[in-house]
Amino acid sequence: MTAMPTRTADQQRTQERARYDAYLAECPARQLLDRISDKWVSLLLNALADGPQRYSELHRTVAGVSQKMLTQTLRTLERDGLLTRTVTAAVPVRVDYALTPLGRSLLPVVAAVKDWAETHIEEVHAARRAYDA
Amino acid sequence: MTAMPTRTADQQRTQERARYDAYLAECPARQLLDRISDKWVSLLLNALADGPQRYSELHRTVAGVSQKMLTQTLRTLERDGLLTRTVTAAVPVRVDYALTPLGRSLLPVVAAVKDWAETHIEEVHAARRAYDA
DNA sequence: CGGGATCCGACGGGATACTG
DNA sequence: CAGTATCCCGTCGGATCCCG
Numbered sequence: 181m182t183a184m185p186t187r188t189a190d191q192q193r194t195q196e197r198a199r200y201d202a203y204l205a206e207c208p209a210r211q212l213l214d215r216i217s218d219k220w221v222s223l224l225l226n227a228l229a230d231g232p233q234r235y236s237e238l239h240r241t242v243a244g245v246s247q248k249m250l251t252q253t254l255r256t257l258e259r260d261g262l263l264t265r266t267v268t269a270a271v272p273v274r275v276d277y278a279l280t281p282l283g284r285s286l287l288p289v290v291a292a293v294k295d296w297a298e299t300h301i302e303e304v305h306a307a308r309r310a311y312d313a
Numbered sequence: 314m315t316a317m318p319t320r321t322a323d324q325q326r327t328q329e330r331a332r333y334d335a336y337l338a339e340c341p342a343r344q345l346l347d348r349i350s351d352k353w354v355s356l357l358l359n360a361l362a363d364g365p366q367r368y369s370e371l372h373r374t375v376a377g378v379s380q381k382m383l384t385q386t387l388r389t390l391e392r393d394g395l396l397t398r399t400v401t402a403a404v405p406v407r408v409d410y411a412l413t414p415l416g417r418s419l420l421p422v423v424a425a426v427k428d429w430a431e432t433h434i435e436e437v438h439a440a441r442r443a444y445d446a
Numbered sequence: 447c448g449g450g451a452t453c454c455g456a457c458g459g460g461a462t463a464c465t466g
Numbered sequence: 467c468a469g470t471a472t473c474c475c476g477t478c479g480g481a482t483c484c485c486g
Contacts, residue, residue, distance in 0.1 A: 196376050196377075197376065197377050197480095199376075200376045200377030201377055203377075204352075204377060208427075208430035208431050208434035209355070209426060209427040209430040209431070211430065211434065211437075212426055212427075212429060212430035212434070213349070213350050213355060213426060213430075214350070216346070216350070216426070217346050217347070217349070217350025219337075219459090222342070222346065234467090234468090235467075235468055235469080236467065236468075239468095243329050243330065243332075243333045244329075244330050244333030244334055244336075244337060246459075246460055246461080247468085247469075247470095248459070248460075248461090248469095248470090249458095249459065249460080250469095251468080251469060251470085252459090258444070259440065259441055259444040259445075260437045260440055260441060261436060261437055261439070261440025261441075261443075261444075262437075262440075267468095270467095271467090272467040272468080273466085273467055273468060273469090274467075274468090275467080275468060275469085282433060282436055282437070282440070285429070285433065286429065286433075289425055289426055289429045292422055292425045293342060293345055293346060293349070293422055293426075294341075294342040294345075296345060296418070296419065296422045297341035297342040297344065297345035297346075298341050298342065300415060300418065300419075301341035301344065301345070303394060303415055304344075304393045304394055304395075304415070306394070307392065307393055307394025307395075307415070308392055308393060308394075310394075311391070311392040311394075312392075330460095352479090367447090367448095368447075368448055368449080369447070369448080372448095379479075379480055379481080380448085380449075381449095381450090381479070381480070381481090382478095382479065382480080383449095384448080384449060384450085385479090400448095403447095404447090405447040405448080406447055406448060406449090406486085407447075407448090408447080408448060408449090
């Protein structure tokens with residue numbers, strides 16, 4: 181019995197992929213992309229850019245979002261320190277959301293994405309038409 | 314029988330959400346975000362930033378990606394005019410991928426995201442720790 | 447070497463109903 | 467008003483096998 185490799189090539193690749201996944205999980209850029217690429221995050225950030233808004237106001241401003249996703253998205257943004265949640269005890273209750281300085285510092289990044297998109301989207305569409313033909 | 318509204322409030326909201334979804338589908342910024350937020354897109358863009366690479370090279374460079382997703386992602390990027398696919402007839406076949414000027418113009422945007430992430434990720438992590446406590 | 451085709455499990459997210 | 471809880475279905479993406 182000679183020195184057989186303990187792991188097959190497949191097992192090695194699986195392991196490497198696991199390690200790469202772990203690396204990506206730590207990668208700051210990856211984490212931020214996962215955040216702002218969320219369907220509702222950039223919409224909410226922009227909605228709050230002009231000042232604080234109540235839950236129901238946000239629900240109206242970002243008309244397409246469901247209650248579940250609105251709440252869930254706001255929670256994660258609060259957890260990440262990008263916005264604050266202020267509860268005013270009253271009847272009925274009042275909850276205001278506002279950007280933190282950290283959240284506000286993210287606006288230019290979102291704007292950069294938006295700018296590239298609006299400048300080059302027509303080229304992309306043209307490329308698609310050409311490709312599909 | 315008085316003037317009853319034909320649609321209930323629920324139906325109206327459903328319609329509005331449909332309209333909003335349609336609006337988002339057309340929104341350039343949304344489309345771009347959907348692209349670059351794809352798990353592998355920014356990785357591939359960066360991998361090709363230093364010059365063209367073959368399929369197998371990309372497969373090794375971006376170690377975590379599966380064949381399926383690598384091919385699929387490259388196809389959509391090609392369709393969007395962000396990179397080119399060059400087949401060299403030979404045995405075995407050789408396929409090279411390279412960024413187009415349009416794809417290259419996207420690099421600064423990805424870099425902006427990366428910069429914010431690396432600068433502020435620690436604040437985000439701190440905020441999470443505080444929130445979880 | 448560079449894919450295409452197929453199957454299938456996980457999960458993201460909408461709809462709905464209920465609550466302090 | 468501002469949520470929470472549950473169900474449920476569609477899609478994404480990995481695994482696997484096959485091909486020119």
